Amino acid sequence: AFDRGIDVAEISPDQLNFNVLSSESEKGIILKLAEWPRIVDFAARAHEPHRLVFFLYDFAADLHSFRHEGKLNSELRVLSEKQSTMIARLVLIRTSQAIISSGLKILGVTPLTKM
Numbered sequence: 001a002f003d004r005g006i007d008v009a010e011i012s013p014d015q016l017n018f019n020v021l022s023s024e025s026e027k028g029i030i031l032k033l034a035e036w037p038r039i040v041d042f043a044a045r046a047h048e049p050h051r052l053v054f055f056l057y058d059f060a061a062d063l064h065s066f067r068h069e070g071k072l073n074s075e076l077r078v079l080s081e082k083q084s085t086m087i088a089r090l091v092l093i094r095t096s097q098a099i100i101s102s103g104l105k106i107l108g109v110t111p112l113t114k115m
Contacts (some may be wrong), residue, residue, distance in 0.1 A: 021085075025066040029066060033096065036055070059096070059099065060100065061092045
């Protein structure tokens with residue numbers, strides 16, 4: 001997104017409009033993001049770290065499906081012609097990245113920064 005002049009870290013709340021995220025995969029990712037604090041709390045209280053692993057695995061699969069849908073349907077691509085849609089999707093991806101990174105850190109795994 002840098003080539004389009006967008007730095008996700010500099011996006012102000014008034015630029016965000018999550019109402020433009022209407023596909024089933026986008027809604028699913030948002031719901032998964034909302035589950036994260038509860039999953040961490042439950043796994044910690046129950047001493048069941050495998051719950052984090054299962055969550056992260058399912059969440060990564062959901063993200064993969066979301067990206068794949070964008071390859072099949074240009075209207076679902078993250079880098080969209082519509083600025084508000086692109087910003088919302090970029091924030092969704094960056095938030096997802098932060099969740100996966102924090103989950104791996106909780107599990108003691110150092111996330112890769114590139115392949």
